[in-house]
Amino acid sequence: MIEFLLVQTLNGLSFGALLFLLASGLSLIYGVMKIVNIAHGSYFMLGAYIGLSVILRTKSFVLGAFAGGLAVGAVGLVMERGFLRKFPLRALPQMMITLGFALVFRDLALLIWGGDPYTLPCPEFLKGSTQIYKIIFPIYRLFVIGVATVVAVSLWLFNDKTLIGAKLRAAVDDHEMAGGVGLNVPLISGCMFGLGAFLAAFGGVIGGPIFGVYPGLDFELLSLAFVVVIVGGRGSLKGSAVGSILVGLVDNFGKALVPELSYFTLFAPMAIIVAVKPKGLFGRD
């Protein structure tokens, strides 16, 4: 029983770690630009596909992870510069543009990589499993948790301790005032969008050896990332972290205990939080 709990908790944490890579960008983009980016799940999926192609050619997982992240980060930057910029702070048109892109990305991915599911090859040095207190656990999942922790800590340091982070927080709190005191808010938003896309795609490659990549992954994860944002609160880094862990655990235990109703188990915590704290656990807005 204890073993079951431990294994499922670790599984849930590793899933939560991936969700964090996805949801933190989504939440920050929302925080700064008030855009609900429907294409965010597509970044995750595209990252995984691009990473797969690069890994198969170069045999290097690290290269694949960064190639996927950077390529999709550039895509995000183009979307922001070329299209979303035309509708500053008009939430719905912006979101519908991202929607159009999500559909285009999904179909392009189907066109290029086909409909078969793939699993990304696990890097050689992370293969195998380790033993923690009588339970055997794959090293790779621990690695995923580690990567997300590093990303979370660096994001937090960046956000709380650097000058750019302070500017970013100013833009989140009040973009008009931030612009008024001379901050280049459009530039900050653009970089934020690119960073969010990079993180999502990076997460896609990192998650590839566990979850694989297949058509439909984009919207499946997008809805989970939305639940994270609803639970954690929009625009909050801390909220994304706590929300990801919570959703990762609930989703995982739901799948293990009541597989038929697994999606439905997410509904309960979300409903409770929406009812009790409509802005999410750490939402300010």
Added chain:
Amino acid sequence: MKDLLASKTRTIALSLAFLVLVLMPPFYSSYWITLLTQMLIYGILAMSLDILIGYTGLSSFGHAGFFGASAYVVAILSTRYKMGFVSCLVGGIGVATAISMIFGLLVAHATGVYFLIITLALGMVLWGLAFRWVTMTGGDNGISGIPRPDLGLPLSLKDPLTYYYMILVFFLVCLILMAIYVRSPFGHSLKGIRESESRMRVLGYHTWLHKYLSYVSAAAFGSVAGVLWAYFDGFISPYNMDLTASIEIILMVILGGPGTLVGPALGAGIIVFLKNFISAYTQRWLLILGTIYILTILYAPQGLVNLIRDWLKGGEKKTELKGIV
């Protein structure tokens, strides 16, 4: 000249619609009758979503969930319990409306983008239920073999033309009911909420309740389309209610013209036609849909019907859809 044109357009459009939808169908090939049937069913669905998007200013991203929920209820009741048309109709609408009453409690306080995020997540919950609750819904395979209803009349609804006319009756009844609904004092209060919720609250309206009722009524009308679709297609699967399906309905509304009822029905016709037409030539339907989406937002964000209206008015007054797009 343009004034004359504008006053005549309504009459011309109505008589054209009457001709195409009522008089001509017996002369169409069965391909076109089937296509028209699909258009009308999705027309009901798009109009129901317009209550939310166009009249209340709330963009729901989970509307296909109610369509799917009622269709699944029909599928389960008619294949497993061999229930008749009326009990399936009542059951389908009842279950979907009940779900919307629960969901409504969570979404009615939300506005704008937050409304959209929550409805999207809730829509995915319904999709997930259809996808994973295999013993009840058949999972990925869906449920097939839903028989056409037997109304006890000498007419057989297996005949595409007869079924088409039944759908037409449903479509017209829904259109008239919804038109009365949005023109009623309550409907005007919804428009008030779209324009400025805080002002409506100051005027003493219980805006939460109004938004709640708007959400539930949209789901109820949408579930009618779900029932009709289940009987029409004879098959229902999670793909009829996933995010892409919800998005398609929104595109129908936005493309046709939010806040007009007729517009979304027209948008539904265009999208259903394009989907069938393009699918015959290429697999790349989503790519084209996505492009249509981006182009609509860039060039015709007020929708076709409003675009035509503006043009007929001589372009001096553009329709501004505050609170929608």
